[in-house]
Amino acid sequence: xxxxxxxxxxxxxxxxxxxxxxxxxxxxxxxxxxxxxxxxxxxxxxxxxxxxxxxxxxxxxxxxxxxxxxxxxxxxxxxxxxxxxxxxxxxxxxxxxxxxxxxxxxxxxxxxxxxxxxxxxxxxxxxxxxxxxxxxxxxxxxxxxxxxxxxxxxxxxxxxxxxxxxxxxxxxxxxxxxxxxxxxxxxxxxxxxxxxxxxxxxxxxxxxxxxxxxxxxxxxxxxxxxxxxxxxxxxxxxxxxxxxxxxxxxxxxxxxxxxxxxxxxxxxxxxxxxxxxxxxxxxxxxxxxxxxxxxxxxxxxxxxxxxxxxxxxxxxxxxxxxxxxxxxxxxxxxxxxxxxxxxxxxxxxxxxxxxxxxxxxxxxxxxxxxx
Numbered sequence: 001x002x003x004x005x006x007x008x009x010x011x012x013x014x015x016x017x018x019x020x021x022x023x024x025x026x027x028x029x030x031x032x033x034x035x036x037x038x039x040x041x042x043x044x045x046x047x048x049x050x051x052x053x054x055x056x057x058x059x060x061x062x063x064x065x066x067x068x069x070x071x072x073x074x075x076x077x078x079x080x081x082x083x084x085x086x087x088x089x090x091x092x093x094x095x096x097x098x099x100x101x102x103x104x105x106x107x108x109x110x111x112x113x114x115x116x117x118x119x120x121x122x123x124x125x126x127x128x129x130x131x132x133x134x135x136x137x138x139x140x141x142x143x144x145x146x147x148x149x150x151x152x153x154x155x156x157x158x159x160x161x162x163x164x165x166x167x168x169x170x171x172x173x174x175x176x177x178x179x180x181x182x183x184x185x186x187x188x189x190x191x192x193x194x195x196x197x198x199x200x201x202x203x204x205x206x207x208x209x210x211x212x213x214x215x216x217x218x219x220x221x222x223x224x225x226x227x228x229x230x231x232x233x234x235x236x237x238x239x240x241x242x243x244x245x246x247x248x249x250x251x252x253x254x255x256x257x258x259x260x261x262x263x264x265x266x267x268x269x270x271x272x273x274x275x276x277x278x279x280x281x282x283x284x285x286x287x288x289x290x291x292x293x294x295x296x297x298x299x300x301x302x303x304x305x306x307x308x309x310x311x312x313x314x315x316x317x318x319x320x321x322x323x324x325x326x327x328x329x330x331x332x333x334x335x336x337x338x339x340x341x342x343x344x345x346x347x348x349x350x351x352x353x354x355x356x357x358x359x360x361x362x363x364x365x366x367x368x369x370x371x
Contacts, residue, residue, distance in 0.1 A: 009150055012241025030054045033100040035093060036066055036085050037231050038107050041074025043117040043298035044353050046231050056099045060087040075115050084108040089224040094190035104224055123361035127219040132364050139222035139360055140215030140263035144352050146250045147180050147208045148243040154208035155179055155242055163207050170205045179208045183240055187233045196229050205256040223357040246353035249306035257307035258352035264363050265344035274342035281367040282322050282331050288366045289320040295362040297351035304351040
């Protein structure tokens with residue numbers, strides 16, 4: 001990655017090799033660094049801070065509840081600013097390594113009610129219900145994102161123009177087709193180390209746009225896994241001086257937007273003749289289309305409205321549709337599923353900046369709980 005492209009990035013100019021001198025210092029056995037991570041008041045941004053603990057916990061609930069200044073994260077006023085952090089999921093830390101950990105947290109107000117962006121609580125209530133537990137819902141989320149320079153342009157794009165039209169970039173190979181593969185590869189390996197079930201990557205249709213896939217994850221862990229994968233991606237790109245954009249339509253015009261296509265199945269769908277259950281689920285989702293659209297991006301569908309136009313491999317946000325092997329519909333049934341008459345469906349409506357807890361919550365409440 002040329003310094004000319006990143007000349008405005010202070011992070012890219014730092015000598016990263018110097019840090020190894022300090023990371024090579026012996027770490028005391030009874031001093032573990034725990035990085036507490038949470039969703040801020042935008043519903044899209046992640047924040048984090050670190051504390052030292054004396055031992056590696058076996059589960060997140062063994063860790064202490066902590067607080068932070070919610071007036072600086074769009075979640076509280078200065079006169080009553082503290083927000084509580086409740087640890088809920090643990091991952092290995094791919095940055096500090098050793099026994100250090102990443103700690104995903106839920107956020108609660110001073111009165112211990114959930115903050116407005118704590119969508120996990122309602123999602124977990126649905127996932128813990130009897131009917132949902134019996135169906136063992138699996139999710140696979142395809143997270144698309146765009147790598148941006150600090151000037152707001154996609155990384156590697158001409159500053160006063162555009163690259164050639166879409167066509168050669170998807171799953172491309174070569175310097176004229178692929179940008180910043182090293183960030184993508186670093187993210188892949190870091191997720192594997194952390195314990196995130198990342199199952200693949202590929203270059204996407206628009207140059208500088210990439211995708212990684214998370215799953216299959218069971219129930220509530222789908223949201224946990226995706227948020228931690230996002231955190232790891234943001235941190236790696238930070239080191240390169242590159243911005244990760246989850247904007248569903250970062251460039252107007254005939255350029256593909258970015259989604260978080262969500263693959264979903266229940267035990268009944270995965271069993272013989274599960275295609276019948278898949279069709280029933282699709283019928284239920286058609287009746288709740290507007291509710292799902294509101295749940296599928298943090299701005300109640302307004303972000304997705306720019307992406308779901310019926311063009312550039314999308315369906316129209318205003319109309320529900322489904323089909324086999326069709327990437328211009330709301331719900332796609334993969335060809336292999338139609339042939340085997342069992343498997344899963346792909347909901348292509350969630351935006352790249354969606355809250356996965358809201359998405360998975362809506363799917364199980366509609367398709368299993370009939371709410």
